Each structure stands twice: as C-alpha cells, then as structure tokens.
Amino acid sequence: MVDGDGLYGSSRSDEQQRALLTSGRVPVAVYGLGKMGLPLAGVYAETTGNVTGVDIDPSVVGTVTNGESHVVGEPGLEALIADQVAAGRLEATTDGTAAAERARIHVVIVPTLLDDRQKPDLSTVDSVADDIAAGLSPGDLVIAESTLPPGTCRDVLRPHLAGKSGLESDAFGLAFCPERTSSGTALRDVRGQYPKVVGGVDAESGRAAAIVYDELSSNDVHLVSDATTAEAVKVFEGIYRDVNIALANELGRLADELEISVREAIETANDLPMCQIHDPGPGVGGHCIPYYPHFLLSRMTEPMELTRTARTVNDGMPTVTADRLEEELSSVGTSIAEASVVVLGLTYRAGVEETRASPAIDLVETLEDRGAAVAGIDPLVDPASCGARPVEIDRLEEEHFDAAVIVTPHEEFDRIPWTALESMIVVDTRDAMDLSGTDHRVYTLAGSADGRRPRAGASGDAVDRPDGEPGSEHGTASVRRTDGGNDV
C-alpha cells in the first residue's frame, strides 16, 4: 500500500479517493495542449481543480497562461479555459519535469505519428515518458490517451518509466484510456458523449483509472481486461472507419459506369441499421484515421490484406479526383497542362485547422505534376503551405480559372458568388454545393445524395431540384459538409 495522495495502490476507501481527486489534493499534469489535449486539460481542471498543462510550444503555453485558447472551433472551450485559469485551477508550463515532480496523475495526449517507412513514430511519447519518469513517485498513476500501437503500454511505456525512474514496475500505475473525441465536439465528447474505455497494465491500474474517469465523465466507464485490449479498441475504431470509407470510395467510383448517383444508392441502403456505408470523398486525411492502420500493419505478421488495401484505395482518391478533372477539362477542349485550377479547402476536414495527410496536398501535387497552375483557398490555413498559390475568397471574381475542385467544404464557401464567376468546370468531391442555378459545368464525384448523377444535367436524372433553393437567386450556393455525414 502507498501512503500519501496517490491513487495507485491506495489504502483509502473508494469514496476517500474520489474526494481527494475532486478536492484538488491529487495534482494532475496533462502533457500536450493541442486540439484534444487542451479540452482534456480543461475538463480535468473543472473536475479536480489542480491541473498543470505541459506543452513544448511556448506560444501555446503563453496563450493558456493568459486564459486563452489557441484551438479554434470548439464550442465552450474559450470560456472553460478562461474560467479555469482565472480560478487558479489550471496553469501551463513548458517544464515537463517540474510538472511531473508535482503531479500524482500524469495524462499523456501528444501526437503519435509515423516515420518515413510508415512505422509508428513514438518519439513524442518517449520524450514525455522521460519527463514523467524524472518526477515519478510510488503511487502515481500514468494515463495514456494518445492513440498507441497495441502492446505499447505493456511492452514499451511501463519498462521505459520503470527504467528511467528507478522504480519497480508495480510501484506506479499505467492505464490506456483512449480519446473518443472529434474536433468540433471535443468538450462534449470528453465530458461523456461515449462510454470511456479504460484498460490497465495491471488490475490496480485499471481500478484507479476507472475512478478518475468515473468522476470526469458523465457516461459509463468501460473497464476492459488490460491496456493492450484498450489500445486495440481505439485502433480498431480507426481501421473500421478507414475500411468503410474505402468501400464507399470504391463504390462511389462506379457512378459513371452504372449511370446512377452512388450517393443516393448509399443513403438509401443505409436505411437499414445493419448497413452503415460512409461517404465517398477525395481521400482520408488528418492525423488519426490514415495513421492508425499502420500501427498494426507495420508490426503484425498476419497479412491484414483488407486493411492494407483500404489504405491504398483511400490514398488513391486524390489521383482519381485529378483523373476526373482531367477528363472534364478535356471534354471542353482544355488540356490539364494548360489549365488553371483552384482548390477549395486544404485542411482535411471543414472547420479544423489541420493539414496533416490532407488529400488536398496530394491533389495539388498531382495537378501540378500534370502541368496545371494550381491556386488554393482556405479560411484556416495558408494554401502555400500545401503548394498552392493563395487566393482570397473575396477576390475570386478578379481571377480566371478553368476549373475549381471542392475538397473541403468550409462554411465560408457559402460566400462564393458563383454566378459572378466566369463559367468553369467544378469538380465537387463532397456533394457539397448545389450549382444547378449557374452556368458552371459540375462533376460531382459519386453523384449527389438527391439523385443527380456525377454530371449535373445528365439526361435521365430522376429528381429535379425544386425552385427557390437557398441562395440560388443570389448566385451563391448552400454548402453541405458531408465528411463524416453518416455519423450519429
């Protein structure tokens, strides 16, 4: 048994441990204050009242110290951070070792990426583990929320923490408790939108972490057998999504040959609860879904052919998009090598300031390789960072483009005055825009959910758009954000 206020191996009653936690007697350090780490630190602060956030980026730490949020598009986050910092319940530092020395609960929420050979790159997690080990005490509880390759807590983190701290490996707790959060709803999700999965490297770690999340979350705690199972749950959720989207993309590509809108067919098939086909699109981006399959692909001896193929299908979608654009251009006598193209939306998802693995990057590169001059518009990031010449939304009218490709339907694109723009080809990879009231020649990848085939106006379309749709008389267009549209 451990003396003091640590939860791991505590001899106190369950109620006493909860009281310690919620009264601020158990200091918490949260390592990584990014898109998910800052909301998580905020919720830890509102629950425990004693949180130090750690980030290697001094500008992030400076912002949080001022009671502000550097993460945009998260309802309630600015107010939460302002309140918690003002009340002295949350502070921030770049000094991970000092934070670790104070803390009894250590929460890791830094990115886990891939190296050049698509193998997991755990260097950020390793570096945080060094910080934690420097301040680790008997009875401390380490919680990993960063998505990890299954087996990492048991085989890598636990020996790492023990070796660097000099403690026996059963002197401190270690549990994997994955984020089930999504940008745009992070606070809602952390506070308990879904059951919280908890798995410890030993039973006592699982027990202690379950207490923490029972206090933090309004939803159930789902305690699984061990940390590796919990790690697998998170990676499986991501692989399911990647494989499902790959299926949607494979089916979506059939729209021209079948002479139907595949989106209409998918939406109709999804009437049945056993059928949940996701949305076709230009590919799968972000620093989660395209990465997680490799957490197993790079390490398992089983072939995992389906998972591997799904990655190939999704990674191929920017090329498919470029091919469709090239065909449309060629049908009006324009060579891609002479075309000027504007890409609308460079981030991987609408409203999220993130371009890692964004399909827009590969699309820009592919179009440029084929000789096109590529410009880009994005309200959140500089298109130049993705290789495209930056254009302002409000200056589009001054430019001439042979084509536009809608990759990521930010809501700011509602402002685009389509009827004022010279007529051009518009490849809509998301079924995001209704341009039927304009002169533009539209190609909707996989067709439109309302039944329009990929080429707007193709004879035989079953469903006509009713007059007076929003925006049509002003020449603007309503934007549907379909990425993840099948989610509940």
Ligand SMILES: NC(=O)c1ccc[n+]([C@@H]2O[C@H](COP(=O)([O-])OP(=O)(O)OC[C@H]3O[C@@H](n4cnc5c(N)ncnc54)[C@H](O)[C@@H]3O)[C@@H](O)[C@H]2O)c1
């Ligand atoms: N973004 C999502 O939708 C999402 C959803 C579920 C799970 N996750 C998991 O959460 C992890 C973090 O995601 P995110 O979106 O918050 O990432 P992010 O890129 O927005 O932020 C990561 C933060 O960690 C900081 N950091 C990097 N190295 C550090 C170190 N050694 N010590 C302290 N801070 C360090 C960075 O400066 C940055 O502020 C992901 O890798 C993933 O495993 C993310």
Ligand SMILES: CC(=O)N[C@@H]1[C@@H](OP(=O)(O)OP(=O)(O)OC[C@H]2O[C@@H](n3ccc(=O)[nH]c3=O)[C@H](O)[C@@H]2O)O[C@H](CO)[C@@H](O)[C@@H]1O
């Ligand atoms: C359901 C959900 O919210 N899952 C989340 C996901 O969040 P995310 O921010 O990575 O976003 P996604 O919505 O998964 O999109 C990824 C890419 O796939 C494209 N896409 C998506 C759906 C579709 O039907 N067709 C598509 O083509 C989309 O455009 C984008 O490029 O990962 C997090 C980390 O693990 C999870 O925690 C989190 O739950």
